[in-house]
Amino acid sequence: MNETTSMPSVIGPHDGDTHRPVSFAGTGIGPIERRAYGQAWRDALRFRQDLATDADRPHIARSGGFASLTRSADVDDDTGFEENASREGCPPSPARIAAALLLARAFDAAPDAARDLICGGAPVVVDVADGAMLDALKGVWRGMFFDDALRMIDLVKTAPGRRDGLDGAYIVLKEPLKGSAKQRLERVAADMCAYALPFVAFSSNGRACLPKVLNEAAGHRIELPMLDPTTVSRTIRAVTGIRTAVDVPAETMRDVGVGDLAAAIRFDRTPEECVDELRRLADSKRAERPSRGLVLSEIHGMAGARAWADDAIADLAAWRRGEIPWDAVSSALMLAGPPGVGKTLFAEAFARSAAGKDSKSGMPLIVCSYYSWQAEGHLGDFLAAMRRDFASARAQAPCVMLLEECDSFVDRRAVKHSHSDYVRNCINALLEEVDGVRRREGVFLIGCTNEVEACDPALLRAGRFENVVRISPPDQDELEKIFRVRLKGDLVGADISTVVMSAAGMTGADAERAVKDARRMARRENRELTLDDLRHAVVGDDNLSDEQRWRTAAHEAGHALVDVLRFGADGVVANTTHTDRRLGMSMRTTRQLFEGTASDYRSRIEVLLAGRAAEEVLLGEASHGAQQDLAEATRLSCAMLGGLGLSGPSPLTHLGDLRRAEEFLRFADIRAAVGIELAEADRTCRGLLEANRSVLIATARHLLERGSLNGADIAVLLEAQRSDAAGAEGVQTEDDAPTSTVIAFPQLRPD
Incomplete structure (x- = not known):
């Protein structure tokens, strides 16, 4: 049985291929992606033809009866749905089509990996950061490379038996297995590596989720490309059947996920309507995202952080032009300083500015912290919540991930209490996730801490948060600029220097609060903001004797x-x-x-x-x-x-x-x-x-x-x-010599 392994969707034309998709000559599409697109086009065309035929027939209610509800099926443990159920009569799935195109593109870029996958030369590991994309791939990857008749076993559920009784194996995991299930998978994966048959594994993070032996034996590690305008455009063309190129704005793509494709791309819409719906969904997400709307040019009092940001943005542009690899990009920063100096605000401004001047929304910002993960429950919930946030960052790349309260991840050597194992597990998991996300192209990591000395030293070593920038409260000039940014169009031309002097020692957060208080006073009296309003908001009521x-x-x-x-x-x-x-x-x-x-x-x-x-x-x-x-x-x-x-x-x-x-x-x-x-x-x-x-x-x-x-x-x-x-x-004479007598200074009253 295992001698019949083939790759029908890549090698040669299909019999009866009378409906060819639009030509992609000169567009840079590879042979595997071309075949994946062609299959998606044909399946969508068949559905539309069947739909038109059914519309001409009298409507007859059909039911598979009770047996159809109770029949045994290959059920996906993660979702409860049939993983490989037939989609005959179902509308084309934009998520599956996009997943197939991206996977095909990845293998086009690594033809040796495709060859080993088909011939069983070495195991292949595919990292799919987006959980929704991983779900979509479950139903399409096998048909892209193998005949339906071949017996491919899921190692999570089935152990390999006689070699002549199977043609290959696969693993699909979103989360690492635990306990005995993890040990069992290690054993059967080790056995499968010796079979010299096709062996492929899909996971959100192969190094964390997959068996150690498989990671070591893998001859190829494929990273699924990020969802891009070209893939979405081809998905729209396949689903709608309209042979016209549509322009999906890159700005829209920054806030579009796999789930949005299913909501926006439908067979009964035109390509333009699909793009409009994607744009509406992206705008809705941006409107819900909390932000104070500042960009880097409006951030003051953080010279060191601004210098890092300028270098990072220049590196990002060079990476996008293909001039440098991602590991040459300055992609991680630890901000250390007291509360209120603007560490979170800086991350928001960097995310808004990093995409360039032409961007209206910037890059996605994923905010997480020790306490947001801890709120999920026990250790297992904590680790699961952490992995979800890091997986979200990998899926949304290019993006910025902000890790707040890094001093909560304390030095493991100093932890002596009865819950030390809990703390160590949390820190070890964080270090593993940081290492994984640093390898993902397009993810910037920004950490914040009030006390960098309290952080575990391993978090600050080279390859993690090696760039540490300390932020102090702003000086007078910087504080005045901060007030001007917050005042925007108010008090233009007014001299606020005396107010700023009284505000010495305030942080950016204090200045923001003072301006809000001043505006509130002016609104209460239904008038324009005045300098006295700002002075009163800063100084307050002088009720001291x-x-x-x-x-x-x-x-x-x-x-x-x-x-x-x-x-x-x-x-x-x-x-x-x-x-x-x-x-x-x-x-x-x-x-x-x-x-x-x-x-x-x-x-x-x-x-x-x-x-x-x-x-x-x-x-x-x-x-x-x-x-x-x-x-x-x-x-x-x-x-x-x-x-x-x-x-x-x-x-x-x-x-x-x-x-x-x-x-x-x-x-x-x-x-x-x-x-x-x-x-x-x-x-x-x-x-x-x-x-x-x-x-x-x-x-x-x-x-x-x-x-x-x-x-x-x-x-x-x-x-x-x-x-x-x-x-x-x-x-000076002897009588003029200074005296050491201490005299209390008399009570003074201001003029």
């Missing part, structure tokens, strides 16, 4: 002054903007020079303690407003003593994970050493503030009266103090 405002100004002035003295003026900003979370803030919008020495860490601790110390220097005593500063200073001191090797009685001893360094306080000697470190930093910090008392006072006044300042303002005050000191040096 004069004493609270002065204490806040002194506190933030201390932080900013010591930061400038220790690390320089570049990027330092401070304000007394009152929000529901804080009374004011001081921060650095640029990365400081930090070599990680003990001096660097002590300087950082001094900056943290400077706000509290300034309150004591100017007001005589500190308030409770330094809680977060003290917590961070304590954590850094613990890290210096218990893991960084920078201080303490046993600097070479590593006590544990530095991300939880505060846990080291359970050791008495660490508690004592931390107290010494913090006390010394407080004394040093107080000395700096006393030595620059006049600048501290001037800085606090500036904040009280204007609400904000930056490092450059403090640098000017420091330079003025040095000039005054140098001028007075030559005429």
Whole structure:
């Protein structure tokens, strides 16, 4: 029986082939695809002819009776439908036709694989990323390469017996098998490899779903091409029977799936009507997709990410022109930064911009996260949901896949609790899927994390998320651009710089919220947006007492002054903007020079303690407003003593994970050493503030009266103090010597 293997749909014309499809001479169609198209054309023509004949006959109700409902059939376990049931009398299936054309094209590009499939030279593995496309292939692939009379067994259901009793075998899997079923398939696949008969396997991801022995023995690995305008156009021509070329817009194809073909392409429609329906379905999908509508040119405060995006878009264009292979494209990025800096927004903008200036919708964006997968249920549900999202990305390529909350995939080495096996399984599965999707041409991976140090190191190695870009809150110039983008046509020509100064420390998300609040106030009063609306949305109601405002100004002035003295003026900003979370803030919008020495860490601790110390220097005593500063200073001191090797009685001893360094306080000697470190930093910090008392006072006044300042303002005050000191040096007498008496600064009220 196994000597009769043939390939009728590829070799030679069919007998009685009196109706030939439209010619494709010069269009680049291969012989296998030409035959697949011809078969689809003939089947659709036969249906239309039968339909016309039936229309001329009296309608007679026909039924196969009860037996037809209960007969045994080859049922597909995944869908519950007959996998290879006859389609006689059924309308042509656009999904099956498109699947057949794509599979034929793949084998046209790999003629050795087609030869081995027919002759049994070596197993052939076909990766079909789209689950719906895989379903469509189940009913068509066998007729493309083999006679119906040949006995091809499904190894998932049947083990191979005598060699002379079969002609080949196949596997079709969407998901990996588990337990005993997986072990059984490994055994029968290994047996089948020794039969030297045609052996083919179809799956969504062969390396994850198929037996290991089959992956190793496969002589060819075929990747089904992506659905494209040419395939859809030929499908429309075959189904409708109208020999005319139709133009399927590439823009429409980005949002069209296999299921849409069945809804849009029908035998009773013209090609133009089919295309119009596809366009309508694509537009509907785009309208439902959440997006803030920004493109990369409107994204500010992310210079590193923008540089990666520009390179990636240039690489994508070169890949599409055939100038470089996909593995030369910069296709993966990890964005690290605090909440609200725009990591998700960047991914949305990249997806909208990557397809080029002529694109109206960009590329599809698939958003997923640890918690969206975990919400599905137990571990099996988690892994299944993960595979579905990655399969969706492979099916929709070219696309962008956004993986949020990457710090949820923690370092496996640090997991010691009772559920460690669960965590390891989740991370291992993610790494496997990332490796698989990186091999799929056209898929960009963008990861987001608030704390990149918490991620499993394997996720960040070369070949995965090797490009890590850290995003900090925007500086004043970038923040003003962000406000302008959000304001769009409002407040054009108005000077918003003072409002932006008050908003220092805000993220892009904060700016978006402020503009929405300002517009809401204007709408409530049925008028145009004003600068006061924006200022009120940023600053809020000033319900603080004069004493609270002065204490806040002194506190933030201390932080900013010591930061400038220790690390320089570049990027330092401070304000007394009152929000529901804080009374004011001081921060650095640029990365400081930090070599990680003990001096660097002590300087950082001094900056943290400077706000509290300034309150004591100017007001005589500190308030409770330094809680977060003290917590961070304590954590850094613990890290210096218990893991960084920078201080303490046993600097070479590593006590544990530095991300939880505060846990080291359970050791008495660490508690004592931390107290010494913090006390010394407080004394040093107080000395700096006393030595620059006049600048501290001037800085606090500036904040009280204007609400904000930056490092450059403090640098000017420091330079003025040095000039005054140098001028007075030559005429200074004994009576003019500075005093160390501490006098609480008097209560100030703004003019």
